[in-house]
Amino acid sequence: MIRFENVRKRYPAGREALRGVSFRLEKGEMAFLTGSSGAGKSTLLKLVALIERPTRGTVLVANQNTARVPRRRIPQFRRQIGIVFQDHKLLHDRTVFDNVALPLMISSLWRRELRGRVRAALDQVGLLRYENQFPLSLSSGEQQRVGIARAVASRPQLVIADEPTGNLDPGLSLEIMRLFGRFNDVGTTVLIATHDLELISRMGYRRLSLAAGRMAVPAAEPG
Amino acid sequence: MDMIARYLSLHIENMTGAVARVAGRPLGSLMTTLVIAIALVVPAGLRVMVDNARALSGTWQGAADFTVYLEMAVEEPAAEALAQQIGQRNDVERAELLNRSDALSEFRAWSGFGEALDLLDENPLPHAVIVRPAGTGADLDLLVRELDALEETALVQLDTEWLERLRAILDLARRVLYVTTVMLGLDLILLIGNTIRREIGNRREEIEIIKLVGGSDGYIRRPFLYLGLCYGVGAGILAALIIVVGLGMVASPARALMELYGSNYRLAGLSLADAAWLLGVGGFLGWAGAGIAVARHLRDIEPS
Numbered sequence: 001m002i003r004f005e006n007v008r009k010r011y012p013a014g015r016e017a018l019r020g021v022s023f024r025l026e027k028g029e030m031a032f033l034t035g036s037s038g039a040g041k042s043t044l045l046k047l048v049a050l051i052e053r054p055t056r057g058t059v060l061v062a063n064q065n066t067a068r069v070p071r072r073r074i075p076q077f078r079r080q081i082g083i084v085f086q087d088h089k090l091l092h093d094r095t096v097f098d099n100v101a102l103p104l105m106i107s108s109l110w111r112r113e114l115r116g117r118v119r120a121a122l123d124q125v126g127l128l129r130y131e132n133q134f135p136l137s138l139s140s141g142e143q144q145r146v147g148i149a150r151a152v153a154s155r156p157q158l159v160i161a162d163e164p165t166g167n168l169d170p171g172l173s174l175e176i177m178r179l180f181g182r183f184n185d186v187g188t189t190v191l192i193a194t195h196d197l198e199l200i201s202r203m204g205y206r207r208l209s210l211a212a213g214r215m216a217v218p219a220a221e222p223g
Numbered sequence: 224m225d226m227i228a229r230y231l232s233l234h235i236e237n238m239t240g241a242v243a244r245v246a247g248r249p250l251g252s253l254m255t256t257l258v259i260a261i262a263l264v265v266p267a268g269l270r271v272m273v274d275n276a277r278a279l280s281g282t283w284q285g286a287a288d289f290t291v292y293l294e295m296a297v298e299e300p301a302a303e304a305l306a307q308q309i310g311q312r313n314d315v316e317r318a319e320l321l322n323r324s325d326a327l328s329e330f331r332a333w334s335g336f337g338e339a340l341d342l343l344d345e346n347p348l349p350h351a352v353i354v355r356p357a358g359t360g361a362d363l364d365l366l367v368r369e370l371d372a373l374e375e376t377a378l379v380q381l382d383t384e385w386l387e388r389l390r391a392i393l394d395l396a397r398r399v400l401y402v403t404t405v406m407l408g409l410d411l412i413l414l415i416g417n418t419i420r421r422e423i424g425n426r427r428e429e430i431e432i433i434k435l436v437g438g439s440d441g442y443i444r445r446p447f448l449y450l451g452l453c454y455g456v457g458a459g460i461l462a463a464l465i466i467v468v469g470l471g472m473v474a475s476p477a478r479a480l481m482e483l484y485g486s487n488y489r490l491a492g493l494s495l496a497d498a499a500w501l502l503g504v505g506g507f508l509g510w511a512g513a514g515i516a517v518a519r520h521l522r523d524i525e526p527s
Binding site: 051083 | 428429431432433434435436437438439440442525526527
């Protein structure tokens, strides 16, 4: 699903965030991307979502070479990816329902169909009862679940998340990670960037470690 | 079929969304719309004024008539023949003989010299031909010169120069109107563009998020275009109202003035076609202004 081949990324300011990263994430796989802050986790995810483009090397997502996706095709490219952010990135002047409906409205889905899909997504994250509330009336953990519902509402084949549990206590964090696990169980490919090593060690998914812009040799993992 | 229905429902959603956005901040929106409306009122109001002045100068066609006084020696049958001859010219619309006895009684009635005239032994007035020219400007000059050169002519009295001047002034006013209209149209595009630019700034975060979940440029652009359209049409309606009210305010003094000049000309108001034009132009410029603003500023907003 994701393939990086010797990818380098240097920002205009001169900082080299990635210095030759190669890895593959197979279809249906779930993996954690770890590393201390500044290791290049966010940059790697941005390259997947075409928020940034690599300075060198090749990034393939769903068999598409991102270098061959022109600017005007980026929206269509992004629709196959669900993105979850540390700061949720919800629209505070719209209800929970409307927030989750956003990616579906963009693909001009028919109203009736849209309603069912949004409610299904909200049900999956356990927030159906809040559909008419505004995001700010929810707790941080609940807001993050709204963000996840939005990411999966259009049933993307790939979900990426950047520190989705960054602001949550350990109990809530585990719950959020299990949620991702459930989406993976039904075939969605999932890549989550996190620095919470303790949490992921209890979950047993594949781990990709970044250190100073390079992919570290996978440490001895259980299994 | 389904695709079309979907597409339409999306547009209707955007349109109602734009109206809701405008209505959601009534005061700010009213101010913006008013500023745009005033930019529309100036050329549209000028146009109504110039049209009225032109129509009015048209009703003064009678004032373009001039008089050819004949020599005293010319007898009535010869004068009659001459009037007919003049009337057949291509550059003359109509020529009529004013016979000297009619002229005398007319003069007696209008001048107040009735009793003094009675003292005269004979009619001091000559026969005269009243000519309504077909042309203006150089054609008219030529006609006057030719009639003046006739053997029978004593004097050609032309007092229509002021009308010519008025027409020239009106032509100039129309030209000024075109220039003003173009300039204010540009002004309007900039105004709406600026309003939309601010709106884009306010909704920066929303635009970023929509781009992140895969919203196309078209999807992001549409609400702003509708907002521009909304402001433009709203300003058009407001401008039409302002002109109607303004004309209502000057109508009665204008009528009083016309009556002083013995004219029963009525001020023409804003026609339905003009009003539709105003709305159409407002809407188009609103859409265009928004389009330019969106094209310039939406590209700058990218998620990071």
